[in-house]
Amino acid sequence: MIENTNIRALAKALNLSIGTVSKALRNSHEISAQTKEKVIALAKELNYIPNPYASSLRRKKSNTIGVVIPEVADSFFSHAIKGIELIAQKKGYHVLVYLTYESFGKEEAILKEFNSGRVDGVLLSLASETAKSNHIDSLASKDIPLVFFDRVPDDKDTCKVSTNDFEICFDATNYLIEKGCRRPAYLSISKHLSINRKRMEGFKKSIEKNKDKIKNSQIIQCSNDNTKNYEIIKKAMQRRNSPDGIIASVEKLTTPVYLVCKDLNIAIPQKLKVISFSNLETAVILNPSLTTITQPAFEMGKKAAELLFKLIEKKKQQQKNEHVIIPSTLTIREST
Amino acid sequence: MIENTNIRALAKALNLSIGTVSKALRNSHEISAQTKEKVIALAKELNYIPNPYASSLRRKKSNTIGVVIPEVADSFFSHAIKGIELIAQKKGYHVLVYLTYESFGKEEAILKEFNSGRVDGVLLSLASETAKSNHIDSLASKDIPLVFFDRVPDDKDTCKVSTNDFEICFDATNYLIEKGCRRPAYLSISKHLSINRKRMEGFKKSIEKNKDKIKNSQIIQCSNDNTKNYEIIKKAMQRRNSPDGIIASVEKLTTPVYLVCKDLNIAIPQKLKVISFSNLETAVILNPSLTTITQPAFEMGKKAAELLFKLIEKKKQQQKNEHVIIPSTLTIREST
Numbered sequence: 001m002i003e004n005t006n007i008r009a010l011a012k013a014l015n016l017s018i019g020t021v022s023k024a025l026r027n028s029h030e031i032s033a034q035t036k037e038k039v040i041a042l043a044k045e046l047n048y049i050p051n052p053y054a055s056s057l058r059r060k061k062s063n064t065i066g067v068v069i070p071e072v073a074d075s076f077f078s079h080a081i082k083g084i085e086l087i088a089q090k091k092g093y094h095v096l097v098y099l100t101y102e103s104f105g106k107e108e109a110i111l112k113e114f115n116s117g118r119v120d121g122v123l124l125s126l127a128s129e130t131a132k133s134n135h136i137d138s139l140a141s142k143d144i145p146l147v148f149f150d151r152v153p154d155d156k157d158t159c160k161v162s163t164n165d166f167e168i169c170f171d172a173t174n175y176l177i178e179k180g181c182r183r184p185a186y187l188s189i190s191k192h193l194s195i196n197r198k199r200m201e202g203f204k205k206s207i208e209k210n211k212d213k214i215k216n217s218q219i220i221q222c223s224n225d226n227t228k229n230y231e232i233i234k235k236a237m238q239r240r241n242s243p244d245g246i247i248a249s250v251e252k253l254t255t256p257v258y259l260v261c262k263d264l265n266i267a268i269p270q271k272l273k274v275i276s277f278s279n280l281e282t283a284v285i286l287n288p289s290l291t292t293i294t295q296p297a298f299e300m301g302k303k304a305a306e307l308l309f310k311l312i313e314k315k316k317q318q319q320k321n322e323h324v325i326i327p328s329t330l331t332i333r334e335s336t
Numbered sequence: 337m338i339e340n341t342n343i344r345a346l347a348k349a350l351n352l353s354i355g356t357v358s359k360a361l362r363n364s365h366e367i368s369a370q371t372k373e374k375v376i377a378l379a380k381e382l383n384y385i386p387n388p389y390a391s392s393l394r395r396k397k398s399n400t401i402g403v404v405i406p407e408v409a410d411s412f413f414s415h416a417i418k419g420i421e422l423i424a425q426k427k428g429y430h431v432l433v434y435l436t437y438e439s440f441g442k443e444e445a446i447l448k449e450f451n452s453g454r455v456d457g458v459l460l461s462l463a464s465e466t467a468k469s470n471h472i473d474s475l476a477s478k479d480i481p482l483v484f485f486d487r488v489p490d491d492k493d494t495c496k497v498s499t500n501d502f503e504i505c506f507d508a509t510n511y512l513i514e515k516g517c518r519r520p521a522y523l524s525i526s527k528h529l530s531i532n533r534k535r536m537e538g539f540k541k542s543i544e545k546n547k548d549k550i551k552n553s554q555i556i557q558c559s560n561d562n563t564k565n566y567e568i569i570k571k572a573m574q575r576r577n578s579p580d581g582i583i584a585s586v587e588k589l590t591t592p593v594y595l596v597c598k599d600l601n602i603a604i605p606q607k608l609k610v611i612s613f614s615n616l617e618t619a620v621i622l623n624p625s626l627t628t629i630t631q632p633a634f635e636m637g638k639k640a641a642e643l644l645f646k647l648i649e650k651k652k653q654q655q656k657n658e659h660v661i662i663p664s665t666l667t668i669r670e671s672t
Contacts, residue, residue, distance in 0.1 A: 072433070073414040073617075081408060085435065094449065097408070097433040099421065113430070258621035281409075282616065285594035287623030 083301025128190030145311035149304035169202030181245030248276035288334035419637025464526030481647035485640035505538030517581030584612035624670035
């Protein structure tokens, strides 16, 4: 765009970065008064006229936020989107949903596009493949506000909304053991995801605490491709010392677990007790009804959007690294 | 944008519409060679320079398609989106998901935004509130290709991908009657939606055909707000001549139907046989497993995207009003 040439010329003449000049021109609080004065004086001298479209981009007027999630088939995300929409609607913003399908490459491409100013802010729940974070840093360098929700990174100093993954999984495992399980298993998905690690640590902590009661415990590594999980779980259930209790770390594992039990004639809850992370409406009408770790999906989406709008509106009282934790609840049904 | 002034000036001088001038400048096949020549000659004379951003809009280079759907909680849409993504990815396009939450106002606002050139093409599944279609016509007038899928309008002469709603619902009702139902009921959602009307007509046609066997049949009007449907269905099941067979026209009705039966001690399938339109993975592990009308969701999304890209690429062989029908299948399980 023609305008970038002008900003570039300004930046070169003043020996400043293009980003600094751009921020100074839109009166960003990150730039000192002295620098702003210098930039504005030269802009006037060079008769700098901003291109109206680019200018609207810089002034962040897309009135749109981007929500980047791994999939829509998980009921957690459909509830979270409703919470996000509620807040966005109040603010007069559009919500665009971008799907990564658990792919790091897709996530990277989506965030790259955001750098062009397509959205005013981003809500991100990481893909399970994502192990690096350079693509996230580039967003921050463009001054596009970002709030993580649910699948948050451990290492980033940004705003995050998550649930008490460690504690709730510790409680759920304790509950399985109280109900008589001696060979509990944790069904794990991605090793990269912080939430999976935290849930697994909660499981392990409970095993450690109850070690005098436990005969055998295991972590069963499942696939992101759910069509493979029936065989993985079936094998685990046919081995010696097969589990008598299961914590499924994601909702989609429920169907293969139930199908394996049906096909191998393993009675739930008599022979195997099952708990799954899930917000599925149908949990209550399954055979048997499913004990779930119910995440506050709607509330988490709502809170993440509220934080994002505070950042977009540059509220001074809003810290840039607030971490909100909204607790999940264990909903006990017939499967345990 | 400055440029519109120029296009407007050209249009006025030539006594043509802005749309015609715009199309002539990008060499659209819809404009005659003679008109193109006139427009280009005057554009040169007036030293018309297109604004690069607006020009990229006109040349349709957003490399993005918009998918407008009523909700993501229905598994039909999550499967359809996967089919759409598959095709879009091959074409190097992004997919943006816009949610209407069944609201006409939201649908209207979203389509209005598309008029600004944000997307190169639109896949639309109508909101249940949508009874008018002016908002759709305005999209067509901007030359933004549009393909309807699943919830298609009856009256529009555009590309559509749907399933055999009438026939499959006729078959499903016949099946209920064969299995002994004498008091079948159809659970209806929106009166505006063509697919709901077609499904209902299929139901009625079967009742008509089997009238000597039927003691009582009814259409039960349910709510878009699923929290109200438990009470609606409960009342229907407590009346004299309550149904002994149900066709649920949308997936989300399954949970209230099963819960009512649990609470009223109505055995499925002995006292009530249940069939639902559904692509729920958990249908097979419900108590009892659910007989479903399984829509070819993935294939419908894929086909709709293929048609859209033919329109975007202005393939001459592509008719602008092709209607593709991909049949659903009745998947029989324990609930009947």
